[in-house]
Amino acid sequence: MPFGQLVLGSAGAGKSTYCDGMHQFMGAIGRQCSVVNLDPANDRTNYDCALDIRNLVTLEEIMSDDRLGPNGGILYALEELEHNIEWLENGLKELGEDYVLFDCPGQVELYTHHTSLRNIFYRLQKLGYRLVAVHLSDCFCLTQPSLYVSNLLLALRAMLQMDLPHINVLTKIDKISSYDPLPFRLDFYTEVQDLSYLIPVLEAESPAMRSEKFGRLNQAVADLIEQFGLVSFEVLAVENKKSMMHLLRVIDRAGGYVFGAAEGSNDTIWQVAMRNESSLLDVQDVHERWIESKDFYDELERKEEEEQDRIRQAQAEAAAEASGDGVLDALSRPPVPDSGIRVARKKK
Template structure:
């Protein structure tokens, strides 16, 4: 008999499935959240579901490489990286009893699922959705945390593309969903934003962004297409972002509260006490860096200065 058959049906397990394109910071996020939650006193385990992950920077409780690896699939079946990754996920769906038995060893924990970075898995293919659906049947209450690199904000065309991908992912995955702009501590290195940061996090009136694209000769001929894409995104009215600097306590806390609200997890008294202690810690302690809000304020102020200089020049 499956070990899961002995689990009480009323026993709930909470956690996050961390998804997003390659290079968006999923593994770094899992490491940061694991350390952050350990400081809060929440017992947490990380589950690696990415068969392409070779060197994991965090302590891993369950690793899919024990079942299948991308290198073995590519070599044995003569597949490319994309085809090999899809095969690995399909292989996992046919061996969910292995995953079930591994997860049952940590049933009293909070779960972080580090997922593969192939975008097609979250917008078109059914394997990942089937895995998430099975986890839900096993009484997991999960939130999909979709990471997007914040540098896309600096390019209006790429940002519209990110919005379309995020919306498609939300509709396909069918889980409570939180979109996160990662690497906010590096946003000032990506160049000047066309609008203030809250325009991108709240996904305000995209007509301004479409008009901004019209000034580019290359995108001018795609004006009608971009306009219709923006209308689709706004008609659904689902996409918004939470900014994240994984090294900042306040930023991590904002994301964690949003995720916990999405899947119904409630803070315990111990976590609240530990959180208050962390937030009041002296400068130089773990996670004590410049806040994401501070990054935003400095960036907005620098834009204002630039605008004032331009006015003076005129």
């Protein structure tokens, strides 16, 4: 039964960077992984595409032949893929049981109200794929209350539209400490706590928001999000191994992934960690990790990584020395006495 991630998010959220980083991380833990590019406008990927929608249809062709703009062209391209779903199915069959990352376009219409993307993945589910939607949002949205509320609504709508196990992720979290100070702790945003506290900050963002009419609208939107109670966020720094490891375990739990034999074949530190329940982030306070004491934990993890590299190097040297001793022992052994047995080839 193949597993996969449907990587969603608006333009600039870091979807392709995420696919590249997750592809490399899965390779490091011994999990066979392939990436499928479903963005007809993405002609320069950092990863190797196992399948590329641009081999079926390109945005440039659609815009030229049908006189559509970029957004309309991408919607048309996904409709074309839906009508030629056999192309995708046949390509995926060649990947066997590989874990698949689907890099999707950044047009939010595709996962808020347009049906083609949803229908495509419904079809893949019937083929036996166990999919998890991973919705990425740039953590810069936390710096403006209106952007944050907009991302909450977008995430909620995507969860209802796609109807899949769903993980919302704030990307580029390692940059959050360089932005303006947040009015609340980071866990207030990741856990989507009482949004009524956010309304005064939202009104202070713009004079137009201070009217009674907008006040009632803001409260209604906050109540809507809280009544559903579905949205929360994980945080991610793609270049941080512990952050990637934590997110992958969350996704594995959501999708019901069972570790395959390939991941048990080696004993590198990250493979062992991925199989260990205690491998979740040591610092559960995300505000402390990424804002208050970011430099301290970055240095701590750097030293841990250096220590792990030293241990791996020592193990490799010990293995090489043991292998060399084995060769010398074989050379120093006395010759085996002649058994008298001879093997003769028969002439044809």
